[in-house]
Amino acid sequence: MPADVHRVEITEQAEQMLDSLIRRHGAVMLHQSxxxxxxxxxxxxxxxxxxxxxxxxxxxxxxxxxxxxxxxDQFAYWKHTHLTVDLVPGRGSGFSLEAPEGVRFLIRSRLLTEHEVAALESQPPPPTAATVPQ
Structure with missing residues (x-):
């Protein structure tokens, strides 16, 4: 896949929060259910x-x-969407690591461009947990 085409990216503010969470908790992952x-x-x-x-x-x-x-199921709805992880004030779910900080991660989305769709469709589909070592 060309280096300039990604399905998900992150804002600087959200990246800074993830850096802080990693320092406190070690390696992390994000999941959109x-x-x-x-x-x-x-x-x-x-x-x-x-x-x-x-x-x-x-x-x-x-x-x-x-x-x-x-x-x-969510990917089936959002497969033609570019996602950006952002950070906003407010309490999200108590299960997510950022919740005690008074902020929550939020997804901002836009439709993929024709170029992005073509680039992504020329590649194999994204891997699933069944095919990626955890």
Whole structure:
């Protein structure tokens, strides 16, 4: 895939919060379930403390090699969407590591451009947890 085409990226503010969380908790991962509990908010967990499902899709890696996972059902809806992880004031779910900080991660989205769609469709589909070592 061309280096300029990514399914998921992150704002500087969100990246700074992840850096802080990594210093306190070690390696982390993000998961977007699309279910209850802040539906559009990705959840941040210590890596290895949340088991992704075999069909969950790995959309990519954020800085510091942070994997960003999405449930397969959610990916079916958002496969033509570019996602940006942002950070906003307010309490999100108590399960996500940033919750005690008075902030929450939030997904901002836009449709992929024709160039991005063509680049992504020329590649194999994103891997799932069944094919990626955890």
């Amino acid at each position: 699309g279910g209850c509990c802040d539906g559009s908010s990705p959840m941040c967990y210590p890596r290895g403390e949340f088991r992704v499902g075999a069909s969950d899709v790995l959309l990519g890696y954020l800085p510091d090699d942070i994997p960003f996972w999405m449930s397969a």
